[in-house]
Amino acid sequence: MSATEVMTGPKPEHVRNTELGKPVTMLEAIREALWEEMERDPTVFLIGEDIGAYGGAFKVTEGFIDHFGEKRVIDTPISEAGFTGAAAGAAHMGMRPVVEMQFMDFVSCAYEPLTNYIATSRWRGSGPVPMVVRGPVGGGVRGGPFHSQNPEMAFFHTPGLKIVYPCTARDAKGLMKAAIRDDDPVLFFEHKKLYRAPFLREVLEPESEPIPLGKARLHREGKDLTIVTYGNMVHESAKAAEQLHEEIGLDVEILDLRTLLPLDEEAVIESVKRTNRVLLVHEDTRTGGIAGELAMRISEKAFEWLDAPILRVTAIDTPVPYSPPLEDYYLPQIADITAAAKYLARY
DSSP: OOHHHHOOSOOOGGGOTTTTTOOBOHHHHHHHHHHHHHHHOTTEEEEETTOSSSOOTTSTTTTHHHHHOTTTEEEOOSOHHHHHHHHHHHHHTTOEEEEEOSSGGGGGGGHHIIIIIITTTGGGTSOOOOOEEEEEEOOSSSOOTTSSOOTHHHHHTOTTOEEEOOOSHHHHHHHHHHHHHOSSOEEEEEEGGGTTOGGGOBOOOTTOOOOOTTOOEEEEOOSSEEEEEOTHHHHHHHHHHHHHHHHHOOOEEEEEOOEEETTOHHHHHHHHHHHSOEEEEEEEESTTOHHHHHHHHHHHHHGGGOSSOOEEEEEOSSOOOSSHHHHHHHSOOHHHHHHHHHHHHHO
């Protein structure tokens, strides 16, 4: 198969925002990254449920099949393990598949091929598996327990995988490009509450470059306390930081991890050394969450610089509630973050 054999239709208007100098949402940035990588490399193809004629559950791939054809935009039955395994086989044959999970909650169905076969392939001598598994995650949109989870930690423990979790349009585009070009399997988590968030719209450079995986980003500079976080909690933490500055003059630094595997441990440790207090915030549930791993690494490598205990603000240990007030209680709120930060500041 070659790209030139299957390209048929024109490039649709909704994939040209950056070309036209218009701002893009995070969803549009992901769409542009996929399109540009498919144009650049004929071995890149998409596979998943309803991604062709329907354009995907969130319309990320709308119009792709008209341009790239059904050999590069492949609709599948509801069988996450099946099409993930098929993508792995294609990767072994020199292709670079991008698998869409309609909701990342259902990546659990593909847990076995991802952790047992795909993650270990290179290290068993079976060769690299250059593929991306992408899809929406996260709560706050009243999606209930099957459509609101953060399953990153189910895979965080698996050597051989990479995990990316962007929170801006620029990062989403650059990190997606890097993920597609990476020779290791990458899980790419996209918080659905950020997909079309107006405050994230931004004008990107026409020739966006890949952003290296494994590098954290300083979202907000500060000197009194560090919040280490990722995903939608970067923005909730930023709101909390503004509130803390107005109320008590606290100068909060926010470090956005961007990539969970590999983890930018050096950036975390350096930030802790600058501020001497650290708060770990994530939307995932508490037990077994990444905050526990981060706390241990900080304790091992920066204990002497700490002036207060390490605290964490997370979701509580329960399935995601469908009821709006219960979901709000379940998810970390700005008030939770400010309360923890004030405790650290007083300590």
